[in-house]
Amino acid sequence: MSQTLSASxxxxxxxxxxAGAVLAGVFGTTFGGNWIGRRLSHTLTILGVLIAFxxxxxxxxxxxxxxxxxxxxxxxxxxxxxxxxxxxxxxxSLTAMMMVVVTFVSLMVHLYTIGYMEEDEGYNxxxxxxxxxTFSMLMLVMSNNLLQLxxxxxxxxxxxxxxxxxxxxxxxxxxxxxxxxLVNRVGDFGFILGIGLIAAYTGTLNYGEIFxxxxxxxxxxxxxxxxxxxxxxxxxxxxxxxxKSAQFPLHVWLPDSMEGPxxxxxxxxxxxMVTAGIFMVSRMSPLFELSDTALNFILVIGAxxxxxxxxxxxxxxxxKRVVAYSTLSQLGYMTVALxxxxxxxxxFHLMTHAFFKALLFLGAGSVIMGMHHNQDIRWMGGVRKxxxxxxxxxxxxxxxxxGTPLFSGFYSKDSIIEAVHFSHLPxxxxxxxAVLAGVFxxxxYSFRMYFLVFHGKERxxxxxDAHHDDHHGHGHDEHxxxxxxxxxxxxxxxxxxxxxxxxxxxxxxxxLFGDFFKxxxxxxxAKHPSMAHMTExxxxxxxxxxxxxxxxxxWLALAxxxxxxxxxxxxxxxxxxxxxxxxxxxxxxxxxxxLDWINENILARGARALGVGLWKGGDQAVxxxxxxNGSWKLVRGVSGIVRWMQxxxxxxxxxxxxxxxxxxxxxxxxxxxxxxxxx
Numbered sequence: 308m309s310q311t312l313s314a315s316x317x318x319x320x321x322x323x324x325x326a327g328a329v330l331a332g333v334f335g336t337t338f339g340g341n342w343i344g345r346r347l348s349h350t351l352t353i354l355g356v357l358i359a360f361x362x363x364x365x366x367x368x369x370x371x372x373x374x375x376x377x378x379x380x381x382x383x384x385x386x387x388x389x390x391x392x393x394x395x396x397x398x399x400s401l402t403a404m405m406m407v408v409v410t411f412v413s414l415m416v417h418l419y420t421i422g423y424m425e426e427d428e429g430y431n432x433x434x435x436x437x438x439x440x441t442f443s444m445l446m447l448v449m450s451n452n453l454l455q456l457x458x459x460x461x462x463x464x465x466x467x468x469x470x471x472x473x474x475x476x477x478x479x480x481x482x483x484x485x486x487x488x489l490v491n492r493v494g495d496f497g498f499i500l501g502i503g504l505i506a507a508y509t510g511t512l513n514y515g516e517i518f519x520x521x522x523x524x525x526x527x528x529x530x531x532x533x534x535x536x537x538x539x540x541x542x543x544x545x546x547x548x549x550x551k552s553a554q555f556p557l558h559v560w561l562p563d564s565m566e567g568p569x570x571x572x573x574x575x576x577x578x579x580m581v582t583a584g585i586f587m588v589s590r591m592s593p594l595f596e597l598s599d600t601a602l603n604f605i606l607v608i609g610a611x612x613x614x615x616x617x618x619x620x621x622x623x624x625x626x627k628r629v630v631a632y633s634t635l636s637q638l639g640y641m642t643v644a645l646x647x648x649x650x651x652x653x654x655f656h657l658m659t660h661a662f663f664k665a666l667l668f669l670g671a672g673s674v675i676m677g678m679h680h681n682q683d684i685r686w687m688g689g690v691r692k693x694x695x696x697x698x699x700x701x702x703x704x705x706x707x708x709x710g711t712p713l714f715s716g717f718y719s720k721d722s723i724i725e726a727v728h729f730s731h732l733p734x735x736x737x738x739x740x741a742v743l744a745g746v747f748x749x750x751x752y753s754f755r756m757y758f759l760v761f762h763g764k765e766r767x768x769x770x771x772d773a774h775h776d777d778h779h780g781h782g783h784d785e786h787x788x789x790x791x792x793x794x795x796x797x798x799x800x801x802x803x804x805x806x807x808x809x810x811x812x813x814x815x816x817x818x819l820f821g822d823f824f825k826x827x828x829x830x831x832x833a834k835h836p837s838m839a840h841m842t843e844x845x846x847x848x849x850x851x852x853x854x855x856x857x858x859x860x861x862w863l864a865l866a867x868x869x870x871x872x873x874x875x876x877x878x879x880x881x882x883x884x885x886x887x888x889x890x891x892x893x894x895x896x897x898x899x900x901x902l903d904w905i906n907e908n909i910l911a912r913g914a915r916a917l918g919v920g921l922w923k924g925g926d927q928a929v930x931x932x933x934x935x936n937g938s939w940k941l942v943r944g945v946s947g948i949v950r951w952m953q954x955x956x957x958x959x960x961x962x963x964x965x966x967x968x969x970x971x972x973x974x975x976x977x978x979x980x981x982x983x984x985x986x
Contacts, residue, residue: 317396460583751870
């Protein structure tokens, strides 16, 4: 039985996509003279990701079946006062699973991009970006220390900035990527504070060494307060996760990131960037288990995100934005699971969600291509007969999303609801209501989109906007009939549909109730008994599916599907009538709870006013005016007086001496009299 993994093999996993990115990004663009063409560029990047996927699958096999592990430092960057800054890999079941998910979804996106970006001038540059994104995410999940984690964390943020603003001639894309970059900096400020506190109190950035000192951290208070130090650390770390994993109120960047091409929507919002926060909290479970305050905070934030972001999905008409708000809601579900100490359930939903959400995004992109780059679901309808492969795969993805029994999303989503139900934390009641209500909402907006796109009357020839497109520089002619996408688009859809259906059934037992995450994820069963209770009630995947037909989540999902069918297929006049009666609520949702307005008009303007005040009052008036200019003016004045006194004439000096003697004599003679008068 193999117990170790090869460092050189593991190193090849992130370096293969990096090599493809460098070759395509340098030699396939004007920067390097366009030495290689489109075919060679996509071949090199796809080959790099394919190598990474094959090696990742082999690693997962060794980890799961042979118990192999790897935890070594590969390179020491520097040592500062005993604090080691290193590059190293920690390969266990959590890492191996993430490696396979990231590389598989990335490989599907790379293949899909051949068809989707076929006409785009930045074809080679796009392949370089998505391959570089894959390298960054792999470095994040494979790290064995917080320094390398932070490098991957910032690298995926930087590349996402480049991808969201890929069409840099579109003002909306530039605004969106800047928004994503700035909002993530807010979260990253908290994240770096958490890392700094860990380094300050443990003297290390290595996971294993930090976890060994977790008990000592739990016994300390934050200086000057009665707060537990570990609570402050965990909340700071989670603020980083709020930015990267788009949790309320730092979620505002994610819907706008739809301005980028559809393939990166799938890559960023399915298995990679937005799940980095979920992965990080799961990895740091030994610390989070020490603070019920931090777990309650996580529960509340996740519940708000799961419920209220779902509401926004109901009113969206852009096919990609519907899926984007679905991503926000599902990230809220994962966060709720983290707060309930069901870390393995959160990671399990991360995995299942990666497959069916990538499928839905790529399916949406296929529809956009088939509809000649129309994204408005109000001007679709009847697409099923024109795009049968896109239709059936999108249906499977939607059924997985709403938690249909036997589909992958059912096992992970119902496990989250059950974990929150068994939680003893004070915030668990609100969280349980939010995730239950979210089931109905998810089913409603998911099948609203499905019915409007694939069923009903054909409306593609009625679209008044011939330029509502996702594909830069390519309008669409609404008089052309829809058409099925080429095989490089449909094959990834089919390959993603398979795990979207079966992966939950196959892996729920080992991942949640077996030894898959043993010694990787830590739960204090005495304080947080959710997983223990779930283990007692679990019998088999088949039994869970049968029981699921009798539970509230199934009937809520069925009600959501039925209501959406009635409102958009049977009685299509009803939505407009409801909208007219609840116009204030609709306006609130349309303005996304006014969070963008608050950010732009209160927070941003307030920050600017503060900056201007510090600039003019602090920098110009105090620093430049009083300290810098004031000091030299004072020196000039004193030196002028001294220069006048030091005239060089003897009679001046004699006069000063005489006056000095006179003053002394006056003081000695009249000093006592003067003092008595004062008294």
